[in-house]
Amino acid sequence: MVRWAFVAISLPVLLACSSPDEMGDEIAAGQGESAQAALDRRLGEGAEPVEFKDEEARGEAARDFAYFWPAQVSAIEPFAAMLAQERDKALAEQKAEWEQSVAEFADAEDGYQCITCVNRYYSKSWTVAADTPRFLVMLGTTEVYTGGAHGNTDFDALMWDREANDGAGAAMRPVALFVDEVALENTAYGDYCQSLLEARRDKLEIDITAMNKFDNCPSVSELVVLPLASGGKRFDTIRFVAAPYVAGSYAEGPYEFEIAVNDLILSVVKPEYRGAFALAE
Numbered sequence: 001m002v003r004w005a006f007v008a009i010s011l012p013v014l015l016a017c018s019s020p021d022e023m024g025d026e027i028a029a030g031q032g033e034s035a036q037a038a039l040d041r042r043l044g045e046g047a048e049p050v051e052f053k054d055e056e057a058r059g060e061a062a063r064d065f066a067y068f069w070p071a072q073v074s075a076i077e078p079f080a081a082m083l084a085q086e087r088d089k090a091l092a093e094q095k096a097e098w099e100q101s102v103a104e105f106a107d108a109e110d111g112y113q114c115i116t117c118v119n120r121y122y123s124k125s126w127t128v129a130a131d132t133p134r135f136l137v138m139l140g141t142t143e144v145y146t147g148g149a150h151g152n153t154d155f156d157a158l159m160w161d162r163e164a165n166d167g168a169g170a171a172m173r174p175v176a177l178f179v180d181e182v183a184l185e186n187t188a189y190g191d192y193c194q195s196l197l198e199a200r201r202d203k204l205e206i207d208i209t210a211m212n213k214f215d216n217c218p219s220v221s222e223l224v225v226l227p228l229a230s231g232g233k234r235f236d237t238i239r240f241v242a243a244p245y246v247a248g249s250y251a252e253g254p255y256e257f258e259i260a261v262n263d264l265i266l267s268v269v270k271p272e273y274r275g276a277f278a279l280a281e
Contacts, residue, residue, distance in 0.1 A: 047075035054091055056098075059111050061118035063098045065091050069126040072136055079136075079160045082171055083126065094122050097146070114147075121145035129157070129226045132233055134276055136160040137174060139226055139241065153254060155224045155241045175225045177235075177276070183268040185220040188259060192240050193217035195257040196247055203252065218246050227277075228258070234278035236261045 050073075054065040067087040073080050098120045105113045112118050123143045130137040137159040145151035157174050164170035178184045190213075197213045200206065223242055227235035242248075242255040259265075260280030269277055 187264040
């Protein structure tokens with residue numbers, strides 16, 4: 001039986017990246033508008049988080065699909081429409097692949113020749129990494145199981161530029177804020193490799209004093225790049241996200257590590273986006 005649900009859920013933690021006070025200062029400074037009113041205006045009337053689910057079972061064969069985005073996305077209609085298209089495409093692909101597997105491993109007497117071969121799981125969740133007056137930065141976390149010993153987790157990032165196209169807005173990859181990936185890597189590699197090494201130390205509880213920080217340090221092209229704004233106004237930190245296998249074994253899981261924006265990083269930001277950045281304090 002297929003179950004479809006669009007469920008509005010309350011996730012106030014997602015609003016923590018930019019507080020109501022910060023948003024009020026950014027949007028309505030000097031206009032006498034309260035911080036909460038400014039926050040409500042940015043989210044838009046009736047904007048709610050959305051969780052979409054589609055599930056199906058045939059005996060021991062099961063398929064589960066889920067897709068989530070927060071209220072900040074719902075408030076930007078073209079952004080929500082774009083993610084809905086991605087969701088529908090992923091759902092159609094999962095259904096087609098599952099149908100093929102169910103038919104392939106069907107057994108008239110015993111049900112299915114291979115139970116793990118006919119179970120499927122897909123979940124994608126978008127969460128807010130940064131929300132500034134111009135940009136909404138999102139981290140996408142995808143968990144997929146297509147049979148076998150374990151599933152896989154992957155990450156990607158999108159951001160919405162509210163000022164693009166004469167105010168109509170447009171989606172872009174955060175790494176596009178920079179001249180290119182090579183330029184970002186040339187200026188940030190040493191810093192983020194050290195930050196990754198420290199993250200591995202904390203997770204694995206290992207002594208890193210004699211370790212080379214460049215060992216097992218991935219390139220920017222293998223990482224997800226997320227600009228963060230500690231004060232909710234301008235980007236002053238860069239977060240890198242490494243999926244399992246990218247910076248360590250599968251058992252180590254993913255890594256997140258950060259570096260501060262410095263003059264070298266500012267030098268490889270595209271001129272049209274320079275004003276969106278600030279040196280870390």
